[in-house]
Amino acid sequence: MKELGFIRDFKGQSYPSQFLSAKRERKQKHPMNNLQSYYKPLDNQFWKLQLSSYDEPKISSSNGGVSSSLLAGASNAGSIWGVFDSFGYNHTSYPTTKGTMKNFSDFTGRKMSSQALKYAGRSKLVSRVGNWGTGVMIFQSAYNYYNGDRSVVNYIDGGVGLMGLGNTASIFLTGAGCAAIGPLVALYGALRLMMDASDGERMQIRDNIMNNIDPLYNVYNPSLGF
């Protein structure tokens, strides 16, 4: 029979060593206390044996882990900015120091006031970031297409991006265009980016299942609760 030793804790109270090690083990096993060991079943011999007859698990930093939540945050922030640019921001007028609204076009032929310059600068920044959001849609679609992506989603991405580009050009150069297209493109971009961000977790779970490892391996998504 194993001999029981006594261990003194930091409060000076003594426990049998077996009791303390069992307590420590329980604490380590609890998922909330040790997420790293809980989500790394590959360290276990059982999983190593299981994996020997299958492919190596596809563990990519872009699909799972903290990077996917960073991607989600960045893309959602970009999308919200696009919607804000299309729906919310006033690019034609600004509030004066007296509290009234004045059009930027009132300064045609003369120097802008400091208040007008301040709001003009903000308008420029907002519209620039919004435009680059549309550009991102086109660039990623073209890049994926050139690298062999012939999925329907990629065609739709490219189509929406090109429609937005054509509409922006028409409004910019002739003043004629569909006012609804800009907000619709921004909304589509928001939905598409959110879908893509959540797709990282789905792809990782699919790869994990196909490789016969824990489906939650390398998956981190606070919105889903794991």
Next chain:
Amino acid sequence: MKNFYYILWVDAIVNSKPYKNKEPGWKGTSFFLITVTNALNFFVLLLWLDYFDVNARKYLFIFESNSILLSALGGFVNFGLPFAIVNYYAIFYRNRYLRLVGKYSSPYKGKFALVYILGSILLVVITIALSS
């Protein structure tokens, strides 16, 4: 060719609504429109090279990931960035557009730039329809 390039830019700048109305943002929007359209032209050229079995991928930066942000970065670096640099230094660096607007007239009333952009979009659609 160089004249066509400058005429295109002058046509896009002088006939844009924000430039005429002295509103902000015309520089960024015109730069964005022409640069993205140039990038689309390059994309079409690469697709046609691909069609004739000329592999240009070895000269491009390929990111080994399918995430949307890396794809966008790859697309921008490969298709957009070279034109963004050239256009910036040829047109906007040290307000060169002021000299160009004085030197080149724009008799097309914005139609040249608009036809170029819409034509490029149509070219992309036709090329993709033929290549897929």
